[in-house]
Amino acid sequence: MTAPTRSERTDRSPGPSYQDLLDADTREVPDFLRTEGESGFGIADIPASFYFDRDLVALEKERIWKTVWQFACRETAVANPGDTVVYDIADLSILLVRGDDGGLRGFYNACLHRGRQLRQVDGPVSELACQFHGFCWDLRGELARVPARWDFPQVTDEAFVLPQVRVDTWGGFVFVCLDPDQVPLRDYLGRLTELEHWDMAGRYVEAHVEKLLPCNWKVAQEAFMESFHVVTTHPQLLRGIGDANSQYDAWGWTSRAITPRGTPSPHLSYEPTEQEIFDAMMGLGLDDPRILELPDGATARTVIAAATRSRMAASLGPKADELSDSECVDTFFYTAFPNFHPWGSYNRTCYRFRPNGADPETCFMEVLVLSPFSGERPPDAPVRRLGLEQSFLEAVELGPLARVFFQDEYNVGFVQKGLHTLVEHKPGVSFGAYQETKIRHFYALYRGLMGI
Known part of the structure; x- marks a missing residue:
């Protein structure tokens, strides 16, 4: 007997499912949006200690960061011979180098003499010289x-070749893997490669913000793996977002969520008009002047879709007119285990979450805005780094997203503090069975690798 699809199940919120909205689309939708993945990962609690147990930090290093494929940088950062990028994860450091032969390599970022890092910063070089003794x-x-050299009889050319890690590219991203036995990158990414439909390689980095957060890296990324939090954290969005009508899917090492927009939240106690839905999607408050009066019979989804096609024509040309309403309006957010979170269609956002060395109480969250372009590729934006005492509101290059990220960052530190108290009387965290599918899928993989 075939398991029921999400649209056929009864344990769901009122309102249209995502597949119902696709049925009403004014354009042909990509076939892969019609697919539904696994979403049943049980209802067991996840131990709260996973977020602050210092012994787990070392275990994560050995069983997660040393075994998985992980996003290190964009290809444009190492496009030319001599370009280097330092990628740090946990207390490990990897040096990506574009060789004079055009090859892209990843080296363990340590001098074989005394262990000093060969590079601390990104940038072009003609050689990899240690700043300590000059090896x-x-x-x-x-x-x-x-x-x-007369004083180092043990140093031979063969013995002192820099050790390498695996490097591969996909979608304009550079990935590294420290495990020689891990599957090839494309096999690892699996269904996430459907993002190729939207030409992830043909983007430039319009903005890149790194923020130090007062929480574990898993706490931080979980805030961006579901739409369940919108009802309380982002209430200004409710008139124009079907948060609880999202579709969640998982396959292998990857997962996907699709949150429909241009349709109201089922959490609302009233049915907003199409004009109110449109205004909410434009970020307007109830008393703000309207940007546009919708024509009679028009829907917010179709009006915004048409405007998006018109705007995207500058970079996509005739292809823009083929975009479905869903591609123009809805939010697609993917995850490749353990910490890579690109968004689909032309939403442009991409996240990465990394531990802050061996400290389980802090982490780095990075936001990249990846934008399509026409003509000559614009230069990538430099990284803006924000400390604990700074706010995403300072990242003006993020535009309206800065306010949304500020609302998210406000929560995560209090989650981290609360987990220390929670464990005193309730050992685990209780995730939803469906709306937090992506998180449950993450922990199915995490616990498998960690052996806990």
């Missing part, structure tokens, strides 16, 4: 120079 390697990782 030097060429861009292919082969030993080039040793000061006072």
Whole structure:
């Protein structure tokens, strides 16, 4: 007997399912949006100690960060010979280098003499020289120079080649993997590669913000893996977002959520008009002047979809007119285990979450805005780094998203503090069976690798 699809199940919110909205689309929708993945990962609690147990930090390093494929940088950051990027994860450091032969390599970022990092910052170089004693390697990782070599009879060219990690690219992203036995990158990404439909490689980094947050990296990313929090954290969005009507799917190492917009939240106690839905999607308050009066019979979804097609024509050309209403309006947010979160269609947002060294109480959240363009590729934006005492509101390059991220960052520190108290009387965190599917899928993979 075939399991019921999400649209056929009865344990769901009132209102149209995402598949119902696709049925009403004014354009042909991509086939992969019609698919539904796994969403049943049980209802067991997740131990609260997962978020602050210091012993788990070392275990995560060995069983997560040393085994998985992980997003390190955009290809444009290492496009030319001599370009380097330092990618730090936990207390490990990887150095990505574009060789003079055009090859892209990833080296363990440590001098083989005394262990000093070869590079602390990104940027172009002609060689990989240690700033401590001057041991030097060429861009292919082969030993080039040793000061006072007469004093190192044990140092041979063969023994002192820089050790490498696996490197591969997809969608304009560079990935690294420290496990030689892990599956190839495309196999690992699996269904996430459907993002190729929206040309992820043909983007430039319009904005890149890194924020230090007062919480564990898992707490931070969980805030961006479901739409369940919208009803309380982002109430200004409710008139124009079907938060509880989202579709959640998981396959292998990856998962996907699709949150419909241009349709009201089932949490509302009234039915907003199409004009009110449109105004909410434009970020307007109840007393703000309207941007546009909708024609009689028009829906917010179709009006915004038409405007999006018109706007995207500058970068997409005739392809823009083929975009479905869903691609123009809805929110698609994907995850590749453990910490890579690109958005689909032309929403442009991409997240990465990393532990702050060996500290389980803080982490780095990064937001990249990946924008399509026409003509010559614009230069990528530099990284804006925000400390604990700063706010996403300072990241003006994020536009209206800065306010939304500020609402999210406000919660996560209090979650981290609360978990220390929660564990005193309730050992676990209780996630929803469906709306928090992506998080439950993450922990199915996490616990499997960690053996806990």
